[in-house]
Amino acid sequence: MGLKTQIETVKKKDPAIKSTLEVLLYPSFWAMLFHSGAHKLYKHKHYFLARLISQISRGWTGIEIHPGADIGDGVFIDHGMAVVIGETCEIGDNVTIYQGVTLGGTGKDVGKRHPTVGSNVLIGAGARVLGPINIGDNSKIGAGSVVLSDVPAYATVVGVPARVVKMNYDENCPSDTLDQLHIPDIVDQQLAEMHNKIHELEIMLENERKKHKNKDKNKDKDKEKKKKHKNTELSETPEKEEQGA
Numbered sequence: 001m002g003l004k005t006q007i008e009t010v011k012k013k014d015p016a017i018k019s020t021l022e023v024l025l026y027p028s029f030w031a032m033l034f035h036s037g038a039h040k041l042y043k044h045k046h047y048f049l050a051r052l053i054s055q056i057s058r059g060w061t062g063i064e065i066h067p068g069a070d071i072g073d074g075v076f077i078d079h080g081m082a083v084v085i086g087e088t089c090e091i092g093d094n095v096t097i098y099q100g101v102t103l104g105g106t107g108k109d110v111g112k113r114h115p116t117v118g119s120n121v122l123i124g125a126g127a128r129v130l131g132p133i134n135i136g137d138n139s140k141i142g143a144g145s146v147v148l149s150d151v152p153a154y155a156t157v158v159g160v161p162a163r164v165v166k167m168n169y170d171e172n173c174p175s176d177t178l179d180q181l182h183i184p185d186i187v188d189q190q191l192a193e194m195h196n197k198i199h200e201l202e203i204m205l206e207n208e209r210k211k212h213k214n215k216d217k218n219k220d221k222d223k224e225k226k227k228k229h230k231n232t233e234l235s236e237t238p239e240k241e242e243q244g245a
Contacts, residue, residue, distance in 0.1 A: 003033070005073055005074065006023075006029055006032050006033065007020060007023050007029070009028075009073075009074050009075070009076050010023045010026050010028060010029050010076065011023065012076075013076040013078065013096060014026070014076075014078065027060075027061035027062060027063055027077070027079070027080040027081070028061075028063070028076050028077040028078065028080055030057065030060060030061050031057055031061045031063040031065060031077060031080060032071070032075065032077075034053055034054065034056065034057030034060070034061075034065075035054070035057065035065045035067065035069070035071060037053055038050045038051075038053040038054045038057070038065075038067035039067050039068075039069070039070070039071070041053065041067065042067035042068050047067075050067035050068075051067060053067065054066060054067045061080055062080055062081040062082060062083075063077055063080040063081075063083045063085075064083065064084045064085065065083075065085040066085060066086055066087040066089070067087075068087035068088065069085045069086065069087060069088075069089040069090070069091070069114075070089070070090045070091070071085075071091045072091055072092045072093040072094075072095070072119065073093045073094070074093050074094040074095070075091055075093070075094070075095045075096075075097070076095075076096050076097070077096075077097045077098075077099075078096060078097070078098050078099065079098065079099040080099055081099050081100070082099060082100045083097060083099060083100065083101050083102075084101075084102045084103065084104060085103045085114075086103055086104050086105055086113070086114035086115075087113075087114060088105075088111070088112050088113055088114040088132070089103045089114040089115055089116075089117070090114075090115075090116040090117065091103075091117045092117060092118045092119035092120075092121070092137070093119045093120075094119055094120050094173070095117055095119065095120070095121045095122075095123070096121075096122050096123070097123045098123065098124055098125035098126075098127075098143070099125050099126075100125050100126040100127075101123050101124075101125070101126065101127050101128075101129070102127075102128045102129065102130070103115050103117065103123075103129050104128070104129070104130050105130065105131065105132075106130050106131040106148075109132075112132045113131070113132055114131075114132065115129045115130070115131065115132070115133050115134070115135055115147075116132070116133070116134050116135065117129070117135045118134070118135055118136050118137035118138070118139065118153065119137050119138075120137055120138045120173040121135055121136075121137070121138070121139050121140070121141070122139075122140045122141065122177075123135075123141045124140075124141055124142050124143030124144070124145065125143045125144070126143055126144045127141045127142070127143060127144065127145045127146075127147065128145070128146045128147065129141065129147040130146070130147065130148055131148060133147065133148070133149055133150050133151070134150045134151070135147070135150075135151045136150075136151055136152045136153030136154065136155065137153045137154075138153055138154045138168060138173060139151050139152070139153060139154060139155045139156070139157070139168075140155070140156040140157070140168065140183070141156075141157055141158075141162065142156065142157065142158030142159075142162070142183045144160070145157060145158050145159055145160065145162040146159075146160045146161050146162060147161070147162040148161045148162070149161070151164070152164065152167075154167050154168045154169050155167055155168070156168055156183055158183055165183070166183075
């Protein structure tokens with residue numbers, strides 16, 4: 001990412017900025033600048049120097065990006081404190097990441113062990129995206145979510161573990177709207193699902209009660225018929241005996 005692109009990205013993504021000079025006060029600007037140099041050194045196998053630059057950047061900005069991470073153009077880390085991006089992480093273009101986000105691994109796996117994030121993605125504050133999973137283009141990850149499996153393109157995911165609560169086909173690019181507020185309430189959805197399920201079960205139980213009630217009625221009718229038939233036979237028997245005598 002070029003210097004001009006970094007400046008324009010910060011100005012575009014933060015409505016609070018008042019001048020180009022203010023860009024120099026943004027951790028995201030310096031983190032991307034340091035990472036650009038560290039990543040080039042890493043590619044040329046100058047691992048110590050690459051890690052040294054990334055650690056200087058971490059102390060300066062509060063953002064820890066492994067020099068091996070592959071980051072596209074237009075990536076913006078808002079506020080940035082405590083953001084961690086792992087070695088084999090791949091991030092597309094025009095991605096917005098909020099403070100406290102971890103793009104990490106799940107253990108001591110080798111090879112590809114960190115997430116691949118598509119373009120135009122919004123990752124909310126405090127989210128954890130773990131393992132070699134794919135985050136689709138134009139998706140949105142709600143604040144505080146823990147993502148452990150692939151996220152389809154245009155999806156909004158929330159929760160622990162995260163699950164899809166909405167598809168954003170008709171919405172503008174999540175990374176540009178910066179909307180962390182208008183996200184479906186997963187707890188409300190779960191309660192609604194439970195309510196619907198309980199209602200279905202109540203209907204099933206009521207139908208079963210009606211069936212058993214009708215069966216009992218039919219049994220009572222059969223018993224009554226048998227009783228009447230037996231009484232009729234008993235009343236007819238003496239008459240037949242008299243006639244036979």
